[in-house]
Amino acid sequence: MLIGEVSRLTGLSARVLRHYDALGLVTPTGRTAGGYREYSADDIRRLFHVESLRTLGLSLTNTRRALDEPGFAPADLVGELIRHTRQRIAAEQELLTRLERVDAAAPAQWGDVLHLVALLRALESESGGRRQQAVLSHEAPVPARALAEAALTEEDANVAGALRWSLARADGRGLAELAVGLDADAAEVRRRAVEAIASVPAAEATALLRRAIGDADGAVRGRAALELGARGGVDAIPVLLGMVVAGGRDVEAAEVLGRLAEVAGVGDEIVGALQGDVDSSADGPTRLRITQALAEIPGTTAHQALLRLTGDADRTVAATAAAIVHLREQAGPV
Structure with missing residues (x-):
């Protein structure tokens, strides 16, 4: 042939x-x-x-x-080919992700594309200062998807704060990517996701916070409950009560419980739960946290619970309850 x-x-x-x-x-x-x-x-x-x-x-x-x-022998050569192929795929996937981020921003001019590429490259910088500056000083609208994905991996607190600030201004865009972070295996990623979601005022963010209060990680669960409760979500109450009992952001949890009691009319239910916790706990620090939490709850039911605690066998608990009662009575009719 x-x-x-x-x-x-x-x-x-x-x-x-x-x-x-x-x-x-x-x-x-x-x-x-x-x-x-x-x-x-x-x-x-x-x-x-x-x-x-x-x-x-x-x-x-x-x-x-x-x-x-x-x-x-083919084994070593094939192994090397596999490593090179994986590297090439990773590079192609990185390129695809970058292109998708640019496309999501719907640039109208090539100048917009250049600005976006500069931002995306800055977000990948090893310098936290450069990453923060890129987020805060970018003139064109920052692609929310890129912000959300960066927020899930950002370890620098200042940069993370800048990313959350930008996401709060994005009218709910980027929540789909943050929602993916709630399902991550790593608890740290889920915590970052909740922090970012908490910065977004949209109703869709509130729904994601409700989902996050069931997380297995206490920090994720607690942060979601604090923000959900601040938005008036009464379904955060069990988690907030648990935070008071267990300690760790208990002061914040008590303040949110107080606001919920006032705006949602659930003061009696909260007081009843706290009384049950104080009755079932023999631990002094726990009983003291519950007593201090009752100080945040308005109304006569909470006042009556505090009066009862002035006779507590734990002198610290009794003295704290008496001081709170005195301050409430000085402030006017309960």
């Missing part, structure tokens, strides 16, 4: 076939009556073997070694 026929059969150009011949990779072994070099059936078979190995990413040199050297 002459070179033109081989080219039509294989789809390889005559130039490629001549290059393979020059390298000694696939050399025609036959001759026609007119002296032209001719590919034999074995030559064609070798050519298909070459192309098969080339589809795996082998170089021409390694392809020839694989076909001609019996001792050339």
Whole structure:
């Protein structure tokens, strides 16, 4: 078979076939009556073997070694090809992500594209100061998707604050990416997601906070409950009560419970739960936290609970309750 026929059969150009011949990779072994070099059936078979190995990413040199050297083991080479392929895929995925972020911002001019690319590159900088400056000083609207994805990985507190500030101004955009963070295996990522979601005033963010109060991580659960309660969400009350009992942001939890008692009319229920907790706990610090939390709850029910605690066997609890009662009575009718 002459070179033109081989080219039509294989789809390889005559130039490629001549290059393979020059390298000694696939050399025609036959001759026609007119002296032209001719590919034999074995030559064609070798050519298909070459192309098969080339589809795996082998170089021409390694392809020839694989076909001609019996001792050339494939394991190490294939392993190296796998590593290179993974690196290439990662680079392509990074490029795709960057393109999607630019596309999501719907740039109208090439100047907008250049500004966005500069921002995205700055967000990947190792310098926290540069990342923060990029978020705060970017003139064009910052792509909310890029902000949200950066917020889920940002470890620098100042940069994270700048990202949350920008997300708060994005009218709810970026919440879909933050919602993905709530399902992350790493608790730290879920915490960042909740912090960012808490900065967004949209109703969709409130729904995500309700979802987060069931998180297995106490910090995630507590932060979500504080923000949800501040928005009037009474379903945060059990978590807030647990924070008072367990300690850790208990002062903030008590303040939010006080606001909920006032605006949602659930003061009696909160006081009843706190009384049950104080009755069931023999731990002095816990009883003291509950007493201090009762100080935040308006109304006569809370006042009566505090009066009862003035006779508590724990002198610190009793003294604290008495001081709170005195201050409330001085402030006017309960």
